[in-house]
Amino acid sequence: xxxxxxxxxxKPHSSAVPPSGQGRRGPGWCLAPDTxxxxxxxxxxxxxxxxxxxxxxxxxxxPDRVEIASVRAEAEQLEPGxxxxxAHRVAGRVLARRDMGKLVFxxxxxxxxxxxxxxxxxxxxxxxxxxxxxxxxxxxxxxxKRGEPxxxxxxxxxxxxxxxxxxxxxxxxxxxxxxxxxxxxxLLVNEESRADALLRSRVVxxxxxxxxxxxxxxxxxxxxxxxxxxxxxxxxxxxxxxxDADYYLRIATELYLKRLIVxxxxxxxxxxxxxxxxxxxxxxxxxxxxxxxxxxxADYRDTMARMxxxxxxxxxxxxxxxTTTFRGNELDLGSWRRLKLLDALDEHGLWTRDEAELRNxxxxxxxxxxxxxxxxxxxxxxxxxxxxxxLIEPTILHDYPIELSPFARATDDDPSIVERFEYFVGGxxxxxxxxxxxxxxxxxxxxxxxxxxxxxxxxxxxxxxxxYVEALSYGMPPTGGLGLGIDRLTMVLAGRDTIRDVxxxxxxxxx
RNA sequence: GGGCCGUUAGCUCAGCUGGUAGAGCAGGGGACUUUUAAUCCCAAGGUCGUAGGUUCGAGUCCUACACGGCCCA
Numbered sequence: 001x002x003x004x005x006x007x008x009x010x011k012p013h014s015s016a017v018p019p020s021g022q023g024r025r026g027p028g029w030c031l032a033p034d035t036x037x038x039x040x041x042x043x044x045x046x047x048x049x050x051x052x053x054x055x056x057x058x059x060x061x062x063p064d065r066v067e068i069a070s071v072r073a074e075a076e077q078l079e080p081g082x083x084x085x086x087a088h089r090v091a092g093r094v095l096a097r098r099d100m101g102k103l104v105f106x107x108x109x110x111x112x113x114x115x116x117x118x119x120x121x122x123x124x125x126x127x128x129x130x131x132x133x134x135x136x137x138x139x140x141x142x143x144x145k146r147g148e149p150x151x152x153x154x155x156x157x158x159x160x161x162x163x164x165x166x167x168x169x170x171x172x173x174x175x176x177x178x179x180x181x182x183x184x185x186x187l188l189v190n191e192e193s194r195a196d197a198l199l200r201s202r203v204v205x206x207x208x209x210x211x212x213x214x215x216x217x218x219x220x221x222x223x224x225x226x227x228x229x230x231x232x233x234x235x236x237x238x239x240x241x242x243x244d245a246d247y248y249l250r251i252a253t254e255l256y257l258k259r260l261i262v263x264x265x266x267x268x269x270x271x272x273x274x275x276x277x278x279x280x281x282x283x284x285x286x287x288x289x290x291x292x293x294x295x296x297x298a299d300y301r302d303t304m305a306r307m308x309x310x311x312x313x314x315x316x317x318x319x320x321x322x323t324t325t326f327r328g329n330e331l332d333l334g335s336w337r338r339l340k341l342l343d344a345l346d347e348h349g350l351w352t353r354d355e356a357e358l359r360n361x362x363x364x365x366x367x368x369x370x371x372x373x374x375x376x377x378x379x380x381x382x383x384x385x386x387x388x389x390x391l392i393e394p395t396i397l398h399d400y401p402i403e404l405s406p407f408a409r410a411t412d413d414d415p416s417i418v419e420r421f422e423y424f425v426g427g428x429x430x431x432x433x434x435x436x437x438x439x440x441x442x443x444x445x446x447x448x449x450x451x452x453x454x455x456x457x458x459x460x461x462x463x464x465x466x467x468y469v470e471a472l473s474y475g476m477p478p479t480g481g482l483g484l485g486i487d488r489l490t491m492v493l494a495g496r497d498t499i500r501d502v503x504x505x506x507x508x509x510x511x
Numbered sequence: 512g513g514g515c516c517g518u519u520a521g522c523u524c525a526g527c528u529g530g531u532a533g534a535g536c537a538g539g540g541g542a543c544u545u546u547u548a549a550u551c552c553c554a555a556g557g558u559c560g561u562a563g564g565u566u567c568g569a570g571u572c573c574u575a576c577a578c579g580g581c582c583c584a
Contacts, residue, residue, distance in 0.1 A: 081545090096547070096548085096549095098545095098546045098547060098549050098550095099542095099543080099546090099549090100543060100544055100545070100546060100549080100550095101542075101543035101544060102543080102544050103543090103544035103545070103546080104544095104546095105545075105546050105547065105549085107547075116546085116547070118545080118546095120544070121544085122544095130537095130538080131537070131538090132537095144545050144546075144547090145545050145546095146545065146546075146547080148545085148546080148547065150545095164521070165521040165522070165536095165537045165538055166521085166522075166537065167521080167522045167523080167536095167537085168521095168522040168523045168524095168535090168536055168537075169522090169536065169537070169548070170522095170523075170535085170536065170548050171522075171523045171524085171536085172522085172523085173522070173523090174522085174523065174524095175518090175522085175523090175579090176579070176580070177518090177578070177579045177580085178522090178579095180579090185522095189522090279512095282581095368584080371584090508578085508579080509577090509578065509579085510578095511577080511578060511579095
């Protein structure tokens with residue numbers, strides 16, 4: 001069998017150990033291939049001293065480790081020059097080294113922070129360490145004469161060897177392409193990147209905590225779907241070999257989640273990836289993370305209130321405040337303006353039911369409307385172009401035309417307007433919500449309406465889903481549902497201008 | 512898809528109207544027991560994104576392509 005699942009017999013050289021120099025520094029950053037019996041690459045490769053003896057096997061664990069931040073906090077209590085307290089063990093990356101002869105200062109960084117190690121040769125012996133090496137250290141909290149919180153090391157052991165030069169220790173990794181392609185380097189040397197990754201994790205867990213505490217159950221629905229729906233978007237298409245059928249990567253979780261409401265789960269949510277086969281921008285990625293929730297016996301006004309509470313709660317838990325600075329604007333996520341879509345368009349002189357008139361007014365404003373074939377499309381274009389970019393303060397925009405919203409219930413006083421809202425921060429849409437349409441027959445009519453929009457030339461419409469209509473025919477309680485872009489919320493909370501800064505591995509062309 | 516900008520040492524960046532490529536950091540050798548972008552001495556490091564073209568001569572000018580960024584659709 002050619003496959004190897006960890007069997008030792010499969011290893012070409014069972015005694016292979018990492019090549020290394022035993023000089024003061026390692027063999028440099030050349031990448032020597034696996035070599036038998038610990039031998040270092042031959043002289044032709046110019047890879048450090050050929051006479052280096054093999055390095056001892058590195059430890060497989062480093063127990064009883066504490067966070068660097070906690071040791072630092074303890075050291076900060078000391079007077080300059082003091083060295084006192086219980087011994088602690090810390091581990092992390094060596095990111096700076098200042099040699100003073102028999103005394104060496106090392107900066108050690110872990111996820112929690114940075115601390116200086118005081119390494120005296122009489123205690124630790126000579127240090128064979130390069131920048132980027134992973135080490136474990138044991139020592140006593142100390143403060144140097146200059147007051148730097150430190151750990152006076154009694155022992156330092158190598159846990160993993162770095163064989164490549166690190167990015168510039170002052171400027172870090174600046175090249176945006178390299179930061180995305182080699183995110184591990186970005187995280188390693190750029191503290192802000194590490195902070196953003198950790199912040200995103202706190203955002204997601206705060207969302208879960210809120211929803212779990214309010215009686216929602218987290219569920220998982222299919223990513224591979226025989227039909228796609230729940231949004232206006234191009235899907236990624238794939239093929240299921242065993243079923244011999246094309247499948248789609250989901251563009252939304254909506255229709256499956258509502259089937260669960262039909263089934264009586266009452267309050268459900270899912271946090272997961274959606275896929276839309278479209279270009280990228282500061283707020284778009286083809287693969288992104290979406291929260292959707294559905295709450296039985298609630299309408300869109302209840303959903304507005306819950307969204308406001310959730311966002312404020314998450315901001316408070318993650319940042320300790322509901323204010324944030326996003327794209328140059330200071331914003332308070334604890335206070336949302338509510339604005340009717342009709343009034344928002346009217347403010348810009350763009351509210352009219354007359355298609356030709358709306359087209360004229362847009363063209364007067366030098367908007368190219370030749371791709372907009374229906375009144376609803378023109379409204380959508382007007383919104384995108386004039387209304388949304390102006391919604392800087394947190395704003396709930398509500399009551400949408402029925403043609404744009406095939407899953408929302410009509411308002412009480414106007415059957416052409418539905419109970420739907422989208423909410424915006426810094427001119428960017430965070431999400432979309434409505435009082436869910438729960439009448440099977442009306443849902444079938446809405447799909448038919450989408451078909452006629454499509455025949456009229458509307459590019460983005462909802463394809464029908466008979467299976468979903470059948471689910472509704474069993475009766476779905478009145479329900480409020482909402483989608484929230486996790487990446488975008490994280491952008492706002494982290495104060496990042498581009499979605500790529502809050503997605504660890506953004507989509508890039510293969511090189 | 513269109514326009515503009517970028518691509519030089521592992522990283523961060525210089526490189527003028529065309530005249531055989533530079534620095535700092537990292538890496539190598541050495542000195543130093545309170546440094547923190549440590550400092551000092553020595554040596555080394557490049558197919559200037561790729562492929563063509565113009566020219567006596569191209570990192571520099573021209574064309575195409577690749578990758579990335581910004582703006583527009």
